[in-house]
Amino acid sequence: MRLIQEFMAALERMLEKPEIEARRKEIQTLYDKYVGPYTFYHTATVDEALDALAGVDEEHRIGKIEMLAELCYSEARMYSKPESDLLLDKAYKLFDYLEHNSGTFSFDRRNKMNFIMSQKVSI
Known part of the structure; x- marks a missing residue:
């Protein structure tokens, strides 16, 4: 839980950076530090990402999936x-996976999912 809180604080700081290029570099650092290699997770499908995280114990796996979903959601604003x-x-599918598998309900997650749906992204 502490790791997720640390991650969310780092994500908030990244989003405050005024320059888009600085934010892109920072988000790559967040992927590498908290989830895994940016070069893989940025381009991986949801199934590939979930398969790559399959070897992680359940508690940490759910946390990493949550962080990956947040990174995808935040990164989308930069493109x-x-x-x-x-x-x-990708963020929607990861949030949906968490809705069904994390055992916790999150209003924030639900609001982000509703926002994504309102953008008429093909889910």
Whole structure:
């Protein structure tokens, strides 16, 4: 839980950076530090990402999936279509996975899912 709180604070700081290029570099660092290699997770499908995290114990796996979903959601704001749609689609699917498998309900997660749906991203 502490790791997720630390991650969320780092994500908030990254989003406050005014320059888009600085935010992109920072988000790559967040992927590498909290989830795994940016080069893999940025381009991986949801199934590939979940398969890669399959070897992690359940508690940490759910946390990493949550962090990956947040990274995709935040990163989508840094790109224009169609890249932003792809990232939002991935974020939605990861949030949906968490809805069904995390054992916790989150209003924040539900609001983000509703926002993504309102953007008419093909889910």
